Amino acid sequence: MNRSLFQNKVLSISASILILGSLLIFFFTDEFYDSIESSSLWVRSHFGSFYLWLGLGCVLFLLGIAFSRFGKIRLGNSPPEFDGLSWIAMLYSAGMGAGILLRAVQEPVFMYLNPPIETGSPEAIIALEYTFYQWGFTAWAFYGMFALIIAYAIFVHKEKVSLGSSLKQFKRIKYLPPAVNILTILTTVAGLVAAIGLGTTQIEGGLSHLTSQPAGSLPTILVLTFIICLLAFISAWAGVDKGIKRISNWNIYITLIVLIFVLFQGNSIKMLSRFAGSFYEYLIDFIPLSLALGNYDPGTDFLTNWTYYYWAFWLAWAPFTGVFIARISRGRSIREMILGVLLIPSIGSFFWFSVFGSAAFEMLNASASSQNSFDNVFTSIFLFFENLPFSNILNIVTILLLISFLVTSVDSAIFVLSMFTDKGKEEPGKRYRLLWAGLLLLFCEAIVVLGSVKPNSNVLTAMQKFLIISSLPFALLTLFMMFFFLVQLFKDSGNSKMG
Numbered sequence: 001m002n003r004s005l006f007q008n009k010v011l012s013i014s015a016s017i018l019i020l021g022s023l024l025i026f027f028f029t030d031e032f033y034d035s036i037e038s039s040s041l042w043v044r045s046h047f048g049s050f051y052l053w054l055g056l057g058c059v060l061f062l063l064g065i066a067f068s069r070f071g072k073i074r075l076g077n078s079p080p081e082f083d084g085l086s087w088i089a090m091l092y093s094a095g096m097g098a099g100i101l102l103r104a105v106q107e108p109v110f111m112y113l114n115p116p117i118e119t120g121s122p123e124a125i126i127a128l129e130y131t132f133y134q135w136g137f138t139a140w141a142f143y144g145m146f147a148l149i150i151a152y153a154i155f156v157h158k159e160k161v162s163l164g165s166s167l168k169q170f171k172r173i174k175y176l177p178p179a180v181n182i183l184t185i186l187t188t189v190a191g192l193v194a195a196i197g198l199g200t201t202q203i204e205g206g207l208s209h210l211t212s213q214p215a216g217s218l219p220t221i222l223v224l225t226f227i228i229c230l231l232a233f234i235s236a237w238a239g240v241d242k243g244i245k246r247i248s249n250w251n252i253y254i255t256l257i258v259l260i261f262v263l264f265q266g267n268s269i270k271m272l273s274r275f276a277g278s279f280y281e282y283l284i285d286f287i288p289l290s291l292a293l294g295n296y297d298p299g300t301d302f303l304t305n306w307t308y309y310y311w312a313f314w315l316a317w318a319p320f321t322g323v324f325i326a327r328i329s330r331g332r333s334i335r336e337m338i339l340g341v342l343l344i345p346s347i348g349s350f351f352w353f354s355v356f357g358s359a360a361f362e363m364l365n366a367s368a369s370s371q372n373s374f375d376n377v378f379t380s381i382f383l384f385f386e387n388l389p390f391s392n393i394l395n396i397v398t399i400l401l402l403i404s405f406l407v408t409s410v411d412s413a414i415f416v417l418s419m420f421t422d423k424g425k426e427e428p429g430k431r432y433r434l435l436w437a438g439l440l441l442l443f444c445e446a447i448v449v450l451g452s453v454k455p456n457s458n459v460l461t462a463m464q465k466f467l468i469i470s471s472l473p474f475a476l477l478t479l480f481m482m483f484f485f486l487v488q489l490f491k492d493s494g495n496s497k498m499g
Contacts, residue, residue: 010178011421011435014185018439022446029450033462040465043472044304049292051311052303054475056290058141061482062148062338070489071335076155080331089252090408091143091325092345097251097405098199100135100352101398106380107131108357109364116298116306117289121281124361128278130298131353133289134307136282136346139314144341145478146322149485151329151337156492160424161323161416169484181420183473184319190470191316192413193444194463197451198377199406200224205378206399210392215379218452225444228403232410233437236418237430247408254401258394259355265388266359275354282350309464312471315478320416327416327426356384363387410440 025032065071082090111127119126146163153159153166163184164170164177171177200221208215235247263271282289288296292303329337360374363384374380385394417436418428451462 008421010181010185011432013178014182014189014421015435015439017182017186018189018443022442025446025450033450036462036465036469040304040468043468044300044308047472047475048300048303048308051308051475052291054478055138055141055311056287057482058145058478059137059290059342061486062141062144062342065148065489066335066338070493071333071338073152073156073334075151075326075332075334075337076330078331080329082328085252086249087328088340088344090248090328091321091341092248092252092348097409098195098202098402100255100349101381101402101405102198102202102377103131103135104352104356104381105360105374105384106377107134108353109360109374109380112357112361112364116302117296119281119285119295121277124274124358125278125281127361128274128350128354128357129281129285130289131357132278132282132346132350133286134310135349135353137286137342138290138311140342140346142311142314142318142478143321143325144338145482146318147325147329147341148322148334148338149481150323151326152334152485152489154326154426155330161327161419161426162424163319163323163420165424167481167484167488169487180477183477185417185420187316187470187474188320188413188417189440189443190467191313192320192410192440193447194313194316194467195409196225196228196406196440196444197447197463199402200228200448201451202378203399203402205376206382206395206402209379209382210395210399215376216452218448221448222445225448226441228406228410229437229441229444231403231407232414233433235407235411236414236433236437247404247411251401251404251408254397254404255352258397258401259352261394262359262388263355266355266362270362271355271358274358275351278354279347279350304468305464308468312467312475313463315471315475316467318478319474320413323416323419324412327419356381360384414440 080087108127108131111130112123115123115126116130117126119129121129149166150161150163154161159165162177162181164180170180203224204217204221205215207213207220208217285296288294292298292307298307325337325341332340364373373383376383381398382395385391385398388394414433414436415428418432419425421436422428422432447462447466450466
């Protein structure tokens with residue numbers, strides 16, 4: 001068994017790079033931090049606009065495919081494997097998860113107090129509109145792009161689950177498929193450890209808030225990281241139907257209960273009005289927002305700290321989230337999958353931010369909270385709940401949700417990484433799941449340590465810089481994949497292979 005693992009070149013090379021990277025971070029933490037800081041400045045100055053154009057291109061590309069004749073192609077011959085609610089719950093838990101808790105209050109409030117653009121709309125509408133932009137169609141287009149390419153390959157062309165072999169053009173160059181798979185694995189791990197690092201730091205912030213202790217305990221965060229990876233491994237060991245599906249459904253039910261509670265504690269009519277107004281503004285401003293044109297350009301510093309970082313984050317999550325969405329979308333048409341992935345989770349996120357953001361705006365305006373109450377991304381939601389009834393219960397539920405969302409993201413990633421390295425099998429061997437759980441734990445702990453190296457830095461600032469660099473090669477690869485996939489669709493159409 002061990003010999004076959006070592007003979008697996010994709011696994012061996014990926015694991016070696018991750019172990020070496022972890023050791024470099026542990027032993028040369030300051031030097032590593034300084035190098036990613038300078039490299040991220042270079043990337044943002046040369047490729048910042050490229051990230052914006054790529055995001056818009058993915059949205060338009062997917063909409064074009066969905067509403068073309070190719071949208072009718074069915075992904076596989078069987079009926080959908082999962083019912084609609086379970087499908088939505090799993091893709092939402094895997095694709096956004098703990099992020100909506102991390103940013104629920106802090107991001108809309110930051111945009112409210114520091115409007116990034118001037119459109120003539122009220123500050124509340126601008127704040128929500130820009131938050132929608134960063135959590136909306138573009139993020140899910142990155143996911144949907146890879147979901148489409150992988151789903152088409154495995155369900156129409158009967159290929160194995162492997163990004164490197166998903167397109168025929170890749171297979172014509174001998175070493176390109178394994179190189180693409182290694183790049184995919186490394187990008188996936190970078191995005192995932194960012195999420196775990198941020199999520200565990202927020203959990204620690206919540207626990208510190210409940211126990212009235214100072215936040216930022218490194219040993220506590222390291223222990224929490226271990227617990228998250230252990231729980232995720234147990235879920236991934238159980239498989240998609242038993243582990244991942246059940247936890248995802250639980251996440252959605254509890255999240256909806258918290259959302260409804262907050263909705264009816266505030267001015268529900270104003271929340272709904274702001275949701276509708278911001279959604280309308282987002283739709284009509286989508287193109288200039290996407291390209292930072294004219295009045296919709298918030299400036300290089302803002303774009304670096306927010307939009308470029310978000311696009312890099314979504315790109316880093318795109319491979320494993322896309323593969324996971326493809327894996328659970330068997331039996332659906334291309335049109336159904338694309339529109340479902342683009343619209344349903346986006347609108348759900350918009351409503352979530354509208355409710356929490358509007359409630360936080362009212363707290364600020366009523367002087368129930370000072371203007372800097374919600375500026376800490378890791379503790380803002382817990383301070384927010386202090387202004388509502390049953391605050392202790394809400395905070396405990398939020399901590400449990402954070403753990404659960406992180407577990408569903410990590411177990412999905414363990415499952416997908418195992419697919420990539422176990423010859424593209426849809427049900428990968430359990431030894432691969434164990435190995436990837438261990439590798440993710442090692443790299444996560446290294447990133448958490450990296451985030452504590454500077455007095456004025458944290459996990460968030462470290463990951464902003466790291467992801468902007470690590471996602472760049474994958475962003476460039478995405479362009480080629482879009483082109484070759486379109487060529488393949490037309491070629492299959494000409495050969496009458498369409499279903």
